[in-house]
Amino acid sequence: MASPSMTYVFSQEQHGHLIPYIAALHASCITLDHMVGPFLPPLTNEKLLPWWKERIAEAVGGTRVIVLLLPEATLGKKPLGTDLRGLAMLKLSESETGSFRGHIDAVLVDRRHRRQGGAKALVAALEYEAAKRGRSLLLVDAETDSVAELVFKKLGYIEIGKVPHFSRALSNGKKGETFFYKEFLPSST
Numbered sequence: 001m002a003s004p005s006m007t008y009v010f011s012q013e014q015h016g017h018l019i020p021y022i023a024a025l026h027a028s029c030i031t032l033d034h035m036v037g038p039f040l041p042p043l044t045n046e047k048l049l050p051w052w053k054e055r056i057a058e059a060v061g062g063t064r065v066i067v068l069l070l071p072e073a074t075l076g077k078k079p080l081g082t083d084l085r086g087l088a089m090l091k092l093s094e095s096e097t098g099s100f101r102g103h104i105d106a107v108l109v110d111r112r113h114r115r116q117g118g119a120k121a122l123v124a125a126l127e128y129e130a131a132k133r134g135r136s137l138l139l140v141d142a143e144t145d146s147v148a149e150l151v152f153k154k155l156g157y158i159e160i161g162k163v164p165h166f167s168r169a170l171s172n173g174k175k176g177e178t179f180f181y182k183e184f185l186p187s188s189t
Helices: 012-031 045-061 118-132 147-154
Strands: 005-009 064-071 086-092 101-109 137-143 158-168 174-183
Touching (some): 005 118, 012 045, 012 101, 045 064, 064 118, 086 118, 118 137, 118 147, 137 147
Antiparallel strands (some): 005 064, 064 086, 086 101, 158 174
């Protein structure tokens, strides 16, 4: 049985060395799970690493929140790359009229650590971080008929609708996407 997991907000100092492992987790979700993402195989470091470095720069700049799922035992220590169990990202709206919104644009859990509550913990951490930053509306989309779609429904996200043929799939076909939202009160802290 794996040790308990905890969520940690990405810190360049504490977690910057994990970028290649983050890219590898992303790649495995695309290639092994056929997750629809920003890339189609074949995947290379030349594609993934610059993309992730941009996401990290957004997190450092305050327009994105990245939460990592790591063993509880890494608390206060620099985790090893093999400690990475999952991650989730929240893009914060930069518009004045949308300053209360955020968009969850990734929830990735390593295959070896699924069905242990990791996705739920990651989304809860993003919701907490969003509320802390004055966000009261979160948006998310998930591939139609996927595990992710079911997870967001179970977590109280309300379906807005479905768009068929939304993303390219590995088999040269297209996959549908389901869109959700969730409203809550921002934190007073």
